[in-house]
Amino acid sequence: MSSSQKSLPEQSSPLALGPCAPLPRPTVVARLRAAGCVFAEDEAELLVSAARTPDELAVMVEQRVIGLPLEHVVGWAEFRGLRVAVDPGVFVPRRRTEFLVGRAVDLGRRAAKRTRRPTVAVDLCCGSGAVGAALAADLERVELYAADIEPAAVRCARRNVAATGGAVYQGDLFDPLPAALRGRIDILVANVPYVPSDEVGLLPPEARDHEPLVALDGGADGLDVLRRVTATAPRWLAPGGHLLVETSERQAPRAVEAFTRNGLLARVETSDELYATIVIGTRPDRRQEPSPGTP
The missing domain is CATH 3.40.50.150 (Vaccinia Virus protein VP39)
Structure with missing residues (x-):
């Protein structure tokens, strides 16, 4: 994902809805970094912003950790300022x-x-x-x-x-x-x-x-x-x-x-x-x- 996604709304506190215990942002970053994600902080911000419940966030983090493209996990990619839907199994548009x-x-x-x-x-x-x-x-x-x-x-x-x-x-x-x-x-x-x-x-x-x-x-x-x-x-x-x-x-x-x-x-x-x-x-x-x- 491009750097322009850093402007997405920041959530200062973890989500607290649903039966699943909320994942603190530092935990999300640590899991992503351990999985080899180079831009772990940016990806964590995007995942936390995209998840609607703690359960959904946990699933999305797990999907990313096992290697799914970030765009497939969140369901979209940023391309020339547009938010483009990207479904699983579909080629992810490249910034180049x-x-x-x-x-x-x-x-x-x-x-x-x-x-x-x-x-x-x-x-x-x-x-x-x-x-x-x-x-x-x-x-x-x-x-x-x-x-x-x-x-x-x-x-x-x-x-x-x-x-x-x-x-x-x-x-x-x-x-x-x-x-x-x-x-x-x-x-x-x-x-x-x-x-x-x-x-x-x-x-x-x-x-x-x-x-x-x-x-x-x-x-x-x-x-x-x-x-x-x-x-x-x-x-x-x-x-x-x-x-x-x-x-x-x-x-x-x-x-x-x-x-x-x-x-x-x-x-x-x-x-x-x-x-x-x-x-x-x-x-x-x-x-x-x-x-x-x-x-």
Whole structure:
């Protein structure tokens, strides 16, 4: 969880309702620290604030101690200032992905100025729908769609995206999207899995044990799903539309090759602050190119 959650209301005294003896805050901190939680004080504050009864607090502390992701324990994650619902078994949105969303928002605003209509945005491999919800929150007018292959993710994403008026579909990549979207998408964000298969076992237990493998494993070199997306994206993007994906710094050159091989103009952007690397591909807009012989 991000540091912004420190602003949650502080409870100066332990909860005192129900049959279970209240867990004092120092005890919660000590148990979390013993379990290896690096930010034990912050996590204890969040758990105490989220629990409604001493019984619930005891259960939540035990869940965290045995390794459940904090976001699954409390049921939400903070993402770009939003409280996003995250159900058990659903991929937890990473703070580094906020960089991807920020660039998507910038490009979406430019698209709206150029087209003078709502931005058509798609959150592919949407997981909890955090990216789509953040896009809807920051774009003035947006026509939002999201899709994921995992049923649990789709159920969760519908909770997060429903308030924005967006639609969420279940299926493999572009397959479940309405055919009418072909050639209309201004912003296509695909937070594809990009961990190489033989490195999944090196991930923290919170990820490898409690998040769906399909949201983590990107194949032999981590780029299998990215290649599938880039091969199909040009047929769905509007002229001048953008595809944005997150990857690792060492994978970026091969990711760019996949973009350019499929006719997208690609560039790499990084954030040192968030340790994030993204590739942005643009479908050329032939309508804006000068005709032969035009100075």
